[in-house]
Amino acid sequence: MKQMVSENGHYLIGLEQNKTGLLSDPIQFPEYAVLLIHKGKGTYHADFSSFGFSGPMLLFATPMQTIYLQSETPVTYTLLRFHTDFYCIETHREEVACNGLLFNTIYIEPSVTISETEHTALYQLIEQMKEELERKDRSEMVIRAYLQLLLAKCSSMKLRSLNDKELNLPKDAIMEKFRLLLDEHYLTLHKPNDYADLLAVSPNTLSKKAVRYFGKTPSQLIQERLILEAKKMLHLTSYSIKEIAYRLQFNDEYYFSRFFKKHTQVSPLVFRNESGRTTTVNLSIQ
The missing domain is CATH 1.10.10.60 (Homeodomain-like)
Incomplete structure (x- = not known):
């Protein structure tokens, strides 16, 4: 099982890989979402905005955003979703610094282009999280630690991307x-x-x-x-x-x-x- 739910059946965190039709039509998730694009390119639609993507790449969505992928070439991806009841990014803003950077921002694109090396590192981390999720004696503390590390790495990559952009594109x-x-x-x-x-x-x-x-x-x-x-x-x-x-x-x-x-x-x-x-x-x- 690649997901965790609460005692009352409430979705807390989970991983999905290329689930047929999942992102081909507009959908709203109650959770935060991190989409790791492995291969393929197209357009990422988030509410009323659209952004081009080409793997490897990271895409992000906040709760109840209407999102979907419009692909130009076959797209492979891993989708991570986590509910705020499992991990609150505001409470942990000092550790991961992703609120206003990856999520809940109106000024910058909810995406970051990553290198093959960065993609490999993130994929390995997600695989470790997946293994822990599938264990019968899985630990919430360990899964939270993986999630926090993943978000911190994504924030770091986004900051580097923004810094590189500023060097090439002077501020207005x-x-x-x-x-x-x-x-x-x-x-x-x-x-x-x-x-x-x-x-x-x-x-x-x-x-x-x-x-x-x-x-x-x-x-x-x-x-x-x-x-x-x-x-x-x-x-x-x-x-x-x-x-x-x-x-x-x-x-x-x-x-x-x-x-x-x-x-x-x-x-x-x-x-x-x-x-x-x-x-x-x-x-x-x-």
Whole structure:
């Protein structure tokens, strides 16, 4: 058995390899997902964004993201999924540093190209995890240790990839300022024109630069930033849906629920119930 479930049958962690049809159609997993592409190329769709991939490569997905693979050549892969009830990346952020880097980020692609050597190392680690999962006397502590090491290695590879990219592609000062402004004003400024005014550029210039720099339009980034904060509150706090709507400055919880479902395909309550709420972390969000 290549998976572990709780006493009530709740999926905790598991590995799957090239399961027929699993990722060929849009699907939402309640768990975090790490996809190790061994061979093949195509397009990775995650919610409303798309990214090209070519193995060996790592792809990542956060809980309840709508994802699927559109292949150009035959693709082989290993899919690792883990629920926050088994391993909370926020609780262990100092050890693995993957939150905002591999998962829960709107500014960078949820992927990293890896070398054959890195692929071999990750595959061996996954095989060791698989062996432990299949043992009758398997140890949760050992499996968690493998997962933590895997995530830490993936984060390190992603950081190296970003550093290499920065060396070859100088930062755009206007886009970096847009990123800062969006993180500061996403609760109150919801139109691209608002940010264009603050940056003293035309809306058309802002749009072209954003698509070139982030691969997304300003409108997409604004909406995704709000959704990201909503997911954070649903996952890491005990706030009610009504209180979250209030803190995100929506007129009422029903409008918030419609907005959330439009962009995630699920309601806030379903997201919380499926992805879980971390009881060991309770953010104080002002």
